[in-house]
Amino acid sequence: MAYRILIADDEPDITAMLTSFFTGKGYQVSAAADGESALKQAARAPDIILLDINMPGMDGLEVSRRIRGQVPCPILFLTARIEDTDKVQGFAAGGDDYIVKPFSLAELEARVQAHLRREERHRGETAVKFSGDLTIDFAGRRLSCQGSPIALTKKEFDIIALLAQNPGQIFDRERIYERIWGYDSEGDSSVVSEHIRRIRAKIAEHADRTYIGTVWGCGYKWIG
Numbered sequence: 001m002a003y004r005i006l007i008a009d010d011e012p013d014i015t016a017m018l019t020s021f022f023t024g025k026g027y028q029v030s031a032a033a034d035g036e037s038a039l040k041q042a043a044r045a046p047d048i049i050l051l052d053i054n055m056p057g058m059d060g061l062e063v064s065r066r067i068r069g070q071v072p073c074p075i076l077f078l079t080a081r082i083e084d085t086d087k088v089q090g091f092a093a094g095g096d097d098y099i100v101k102p103f104s105l106a107e108l109e110a111r112v113q114a115h116l117r118r119e120e121r122h123r124g125e126t127a128v129k130f131s132g133d134l135t136i137d138f139a140g141r142r143l144s145c146q147g148s149p150i151a152l153t154k155k156e157f158d159i160i161a162l163l164a165q166n167p168g169q170i171f172d173r174e175r176i177y178e179r180i181w182g183y184d185s186e187g188d189s190s191v192v193s194e195h196i197r198r199i200r201a202k203i204a205e206h207a208d209r210t211y212i213g214t215v216w217g218c219g220y221k222w223i224g
Contacts, residue, residue, distance in 0.1 A: 003116055004028045004045075008038035008063065008192055009052035018050065022112075035063045037107075041166060045179060047119070048112055050099070053079045053090070061093045068094030070175075072166055074115040078103075108175045129164055131224040133207050136164055145206035155180055156199050159192070163212060163222035172219035196220060 004040070007018045012033070016189045017028045030046065032038040032105045041050065042063075049071070053060040053147045064075050074096040079086065090098060096115060099108055129136045141157050143150045144190025152160070163171065171179075175188035200210035213223040 001029045001091070004030070004114070005033065006030050006038070006041050006044075006046040006047065006049045006051075008032040008035075008055070010034060010055045010058070011052070013014065014052075014078075017105075018108075021109075023041040025109065035059065039066060040064045040073050043175065044179075046073055046116060047074050048121050049075045050108075050112075051075055051077055051095075051209070053077050053086075061089060061095075064090075064093040064095055068167060072169070072172075074119065076111060076115065130221075131164060131167075131210070131211065134203070134211060136160065138165075145203070148206055150202050150206060152202065156195055156202075158210075159195055160199060163220065164224070167222045167224050170215050170219045170221045176220070 003026075005022055006029070007022070007029060009015045009018070010033050013033050015033065019031055022029050028039050030044065032041045035055055038049075038055075038060075039058075040133055050062060052059040055063075060079075064077075070076070074093060076097045076099055077095045077217050078099050078101060087098065095136065097111060099111060110192055130136065133145050135147075137143075138161055141154075141161075142156065143152055143160060159176060160200055162176065162179055163169075173189040173192040176192045180192075200212060203210050204213075209223075211223055213221050215221060
């Protein structure tokens with residue numbers, strides 16, 4: 001499956017160059033020319049983000065601060081200059097790395113691949129997750145409580161996997177629907193509430209809590 005990369009930069013020449021380059025390397029590329037557009041594109045859960053710091057209006061640091069609690073993927077800042085104070089601000093805003101303009105495309109690709117490999121290793125390390133009395137086998141797509149299997153539908157397990165792999169993060173119904181059912185699916189996000197109701201009922205038959213918490217007015221999160 002092709003990696004999804006978001007490129008957010010207000011310089012059209014740079015955006016066009018990077019889009020052409022990464023598309024040629026097999027990536028699925030989406031682009032944004034300002035901070036507001038970057039926020040909307042980030043909601044589609046890319047695998048990695050290249051984010052220009054010095055965009056007009058909402059700059060890259062503010063974009064990173066706003067999305068970091070919801071988007072777990074690596075964020076690489078693009079910047080024309082870098083000083084220690086800039087690095088401190090960037091890492092505090094949730095950035096993972098810096099690329100200084102002008103940059104080598106070969107170096108940029110190497111940095112991108114290194115971060116993606118690190119993410120793959122992290123996912124491999126959490127192939128099986130223990131959360132309270134629950135055991136979640138992501139590879140085998142199985143859920144059990146103290147050794148007793150809990151029968152789930154495909155969508156029910158997908159919802160558990162999404163929440164459990166991002167503990168503490170709040171997902172609203174629309175975002176869960178887009179991630180599980182797909183952006184182009186015809187339907188209504190209200191189906192998410194019914195699936196979560198059934199998941200909670202199934203877990204409650206085996207455990208003394210349901211593990212999926214409701215943040216009223218915001219959405220749902222995993223409570224391990």
